[in-house]
Amino acid sequence: MTRTLLLNSGPHGQASHGYQLAAEMLAELGLSQQQLVERDLLASPIPPIGRDYVLAVTSGASAEAPALAWSETLISELEASELLLIVTPMHNFAIPATLKLWLDHVIRIHRSFESTPEGKIGLIKDRPTLVLVSSGGFHTGPRARQEDFLTPYLRYALASIGIRNVHFVLLQGLVFGPDAVATAVDAARDVLRAQLEPFKRQAQGALTAAR
Template sequence: MKRILLLECSPHQQRASGSQLARRLIAARWPRAELLERDLVGEPLPPLGADYAAALTSSTALDDSAFACSEALIAELEASDCLIIVTPMHNFAVPAALKLWIDYVLRLHRSFAATPAGKVGLLQDRPTLVLVSAGGFYQGPRARQADFLTAYLRHVLSTLGITEVAFVHLQGLAHGEASVQAALDDALPQLQRTTSFYFDCATEIAP
């Protein structure tokens, strides 16, 4: 693993349980990898403006200033060998910060093409891990809410050309310290299985 792109999407930033787990994983599995961090909350992206919207629907050159933010984000993704997304579930789906990143990166003629058979990704596939944190439960016998995040994000990534995607879910984080610890305990074996299969590495992750 040479270069990892880490997307931080939580308002809690590095204090978030998912962020701490991701960093433990990176330190254990890929200590020599170059880590590129993009904190989508601490350093928020600019809102989509009229210039960008107009450029999307015209023959604007790739090096036009309207595409500067989009190009920078796509270039980061293209330069990575692995993508790790640490995100909370907000109102059943992705948070606004991650949605804005998606709106900049998912771009016609640049990261995907429109064909008679549908949208086709133009980016190279790469191992991708998504760590999802939620205050409630949306999977398993205790599920009490819908999950629109997993299917949506998997579809978005596949539209870019990224299909080697694994999800690890941290649920019940708003139910007290014992529930947080239980979520972390449940996530560790998930990470062991997932990263060994998707990322071809068998190093143990310390509890």
């Protein structure tokens, strides 16, 4: 069965359309409690990067240094996962501060990447990553009226640590009433279900083998 890390970075928490859809899809996989690590980045805030963290990183402190404890925890959770699912709103054209803070702790030199003359080389094993993006308006398609800095930034940031198998699933136009929400959720469900189908087949195969 697939070990999954679910990051929820929006202010609505478990009440958000994105989270509820993600939970619905993960329930179809039949994950046990041990196979799912869920981190609500707003309900359980990550501390901001401070001077102690910077000094530990720049001085080459060991991974056991207290200032790196949060970073180690978050990187270890990521390394232990086979599937990464990120639920995020689009805030002011980009990712919210909660998700940026997770990235700040996870993107760490000599731990999740190495710096070379050619640029950053990721040290984290690639894994399927699904990003469920909720937005009140539209940022792609014919109704788009705003720029999208979230997608290219998050794709680039994750690639810098080695995660390149990233797929974005969009929930757009959520401020245009219940019908618009239902349409967006249904479309996103179809895309998400298709992306998760290989994991569902894997889970079904494991159950069959266990009988």
